[in-house]
Amino acid sequence: MQERQPVWMYLILALWVSLGIVGCATMGEQPQSLVPTQYRTRTGPYAVFSNFPIAADSPAIRSLHSLENDVEANLGVRINSDEPPVEVYILNDRQSFSHFLKFYYPELPPRRAFFLAQGTQRVVFTFMGDRLEEDLRHEATHALLNVAFGDLPLWLDEGLAEYFEGAEAQRGLNKEHLDRLPKDLAAGWKPDLARLETLTSVRQMTPRDYRESWAWVHYLLNDSNSGKTTLLAYLADLRTDPKAATLSVRLRDEDGKGAKVLLAYLDRIRELPVAAVHPTTAATTVRLQDNALDASRPPAQRRSVFSRMRAFFGL
Ligand SMILES: [Zn+2]
Structure with missing residues (x-):
């Protein structure tokens, strides 16, 4: 790969x-x-x-x-x-x-x-x-x-970076993404981890793909021990085998059933009181709710890794 x-x-x-x-x-x-x-x-x-x-x-x-x-x-x-x-x-x-x-x-x-x-x-x-x-x-x-x-798979690298970019108190929650995903659904989007895993260049990844990548990572790290265990095992395997079995295979999501699970999870965390999602510093939420900055920061313009720069040049 x-x-x-x-x-x-x-x-x-x-x-x-x-x-x-x-x-x-x-x-x-x-x-x-x-x-x-x-x-x-x-x-x-x-x-x-x-x-x-x-x-x-x-x-x-x-x-x-x-x-x-x-x-x-x-x-x-x-x-x-x-x-x-x-x-x-x-x-x-x-x-x-x-x-x-x-x-x-x-x-x-x-x-x-x-x-x-x-x-x-x-x-x-x-x-x-x-x-x-x-x-x-x-x-x-x-x-x-x-x-x-x-070098991690593109979707996972970006999903984890999106997860950790917020302050510690946000515990991976990206309110901006969470608020936009219902609009994505209304526009016909459906989570599909196997499809995300096929993306190899930033030119292929849309802003919605970055949101979905974040959502899968948030789900895996927070919803259950088995999700986190599976993710950590995948990361450990990638250290030595870049072609290790993908997460969609490990989660047995080839048939796309994971989409319903992910959407239900997103609905759950969306309904959580702010204090429950941001246990220590609710003030950090304010910054993430400023959607105006999103337009000035297209994900494709800020998520570049040297190993992927060929994509920018069409190589
Ligand atoms: Zn990035």
């Missing part, structure tokens, strides 16, 4: 992540490095680079730490200290980030954040924005999963 990347992509990535060879472009009269390198904050499995100081107790650093704990609590994954750090580059602002993207990847649409991986090098790029912590958690989830399991 996994294919080798073209050599030229390796070379581009090498240029990106080698701090001694960062690209430069003229911004105004003074040439400035497009990749932030002035400050380096080593914390847990991450090395965070920026052109401004970041306090150890800043929301960005805390969000990365809480993600590490969330992933360990839910998936039993802890990154060994001898792993190369996940490099996280936080640019100053949207304009700098846009400039950076245009300089290195003019073919790509503007994105808020992205993750690249090649071998043991894992890199996250984003910028100081309103949803920095969410973007960091989403992309860093890809990074932690990549360290632990290698």
Whole structure:
């Protein structure tokens, strides 16, 4: 299932992540490095680079730490200290980030954040924005999963990133997705895990597919012990066998009966009181209910993994 990347992509990535060879472009009269390198904050499995100081107790650093704990609590994954750090580059602002993207990847649409991986090098790029912590958690989830399991199936990688991108107190609940799925149903959508599993490029995945991926992951991690056990066993098998039997096979969902189960589950969690779904911090719900940001953040523009960049180029 996994294919080798073209050599030229390796070379581009090498240029990106080698701090001694960062690209430069003229911004105004003074040439400035497009990749932030002035400050380096080593914390847990991450090395965070920026052109401004970041306090150890800043929301960005805390969000990365809480993600590490969330992933360990839910998936039993802890990154060994001898792993190369996940490099996280936080640019100053949207304009700098846009400039950076245009300089290195003019073919790509503007994105808020992205993750690249090649071998043991894992890199996250984003910028100081309103949803920095969410973007960091989403992309860093890809990074932690990549360290632990290698290149996961697209739907599962994105479903897990969607699950963990919210603050710890949200416990994986994405109110935005939950509210939109009934409209998807009305438009003729029906959950189909086996179909999701056939998707291999971001061009194939619609925003609805991302919502469905999140829904399956939320169901598996929360509805029953057997679902979580099955998911964890699948992840463990993927470490050594990318062609391990798929989840739809393990759940015996080839006939699509799982669709009814998933929809019933979504109805159940939708009816839960907010306090039951968000046991510690109801305030975080407010941010997720802001649907206006959804239109400015198409999933296909923010969910890129280096191993899938061929899809953007039609390779
Ligand atoms: Zn993603």
